[in-house]
Amino acid sequence: MHHLRIAWPEAFFLFRRPSDNGARIDFPLPRRRSIKDILESLGVPHTEVGFIWVDGEPVDFHFIPEAGHEVVVRPVSAPFDVTKPSRLRPQPLDAVRFVVDVNVGKLAALLRMLGMDTVYSPQLRDRQIASLAEKQRRVVLTKDLMLLKRSAVVYGRFVRSVLPDDQLQEVVAFFGLKEACRPFHRCIRCNDELLVVEKEAILHRLEPKTKKYYQDFKMCKTCDRIYWAGSHREAMKRRIAAINSPFCHTT
Numbered sequence: 342m343h344h345l346r347i348a349w350p351e352a353f354f355l356f357r358r359p360s361d362n363g364a365r366i367d368f369p370l371p372r373r374r375s376i377k378d379i380l381e382s383l384g385v386p387h388t389e390v391g392f393i394w395v396d397g398e399p400v401d402f403h404f405i406p407e408a409g410h411e412v413v414v415r416p417v418s419a420p421f422d423v424t425k426p427s428r429l430r431p432q433p434l435d436a437v438r439f440v441v442d443v444n445v446g447k448l449a450a451l452l453r454m455l456g457m458d459t460v461y462s463p464q465l466r467d468r469q470i471a472s473l474a475e476k477q478r479r480v481v482l483t484k485d486l487m488l489l490k491r492s493a494v495v496y497g498r499f500v501r502s503v504l505p506d507d508q509l510q511e512v513v514a515f516f517g518l519k520e521a522c523r524p525f526h527r528c529i530r531c532n533d534e535l536l537v538v539e540k541e542a543i544l545h546r547l548e549p550k551t552k553k554y555y556q557d558f559k560m561c562k563t564c565d566r567i568y569w570a571g572s573h574r575e576a577m578k579r580r581i582a583a584i585n586s587p588f589c590h591t592t
């Protein structure tokens with residue numbers, strides 16, 4: 342018996358569909374390999390794995406299984422709190438921060454709109470994204486499975502949705518971010534936190550209607566863009582449910 346028997350959850354059919362015997366994979370085991378290696382060779386990035394048991398005992402990604410072992414894996418399930426330690430991820434993040442890959446690039450502005458700290462540049466290569474995720478303790482958002490298989494990436498999400506608004510909803514729901522959202526707080530262009538600015542100081546830059554109806558303003562210290570609240574906060578809440586209109590205006 343030189344096989345590993347892996348109970349394969351339906352959530353992973355997205356990455357690999359077991360051929361015949363339903364939700365079980367018999368994995369040939371000619372040499373020593375970590376369970377992380379084995380699962381990733383079957384197509385599922387370690388970032389998508391929530392729990393692993395071998396013969397009924399919980400193990401971590403470094404565990405080296407032997408032929409005949411019974412492996413049970415479970416996906417990471419929503420809401421996924423990345424600030425709580427777990428067997429597979431004993432060093433949680435102290436806050437939810439993101440780094441966004443170019444293949445889901447539109448997510449960056451949307452997440453910043455919700456106040457989430459989000460690094461993004463279309464020039465970032467996979468290696469740089471992984472390194473940023475490791476050094477700055479960020480969650481990687483991507484459609485690139487190879488990127489998520491890198492060991493430097495501890496927290497990540499293979500974004501399923503296609504449309505940016507759907508992707509935002511997916512990420513907010515998956516990481517349980519509704520309470521963490523702080524709209525009108527971060528520059529959409531720079532990711533910098535906004536500073537309160539006196540209306541008088543920027544009066545000359547405001548449109549007549551903005552001047553008339555709004556009193557509270559903030560400004561990005563990097564790019565000088567002006568933001569104001571008002572009805573936009575309510576619009577933001579609606580956008581999480583059915584995202585369809587911008588809620589931050591700029592001059």
Ligand SMILES: [Zn+2]
Pocket residue numbers: 528529530531532533561562563564565566
């Ligand atoms: Zn800015």
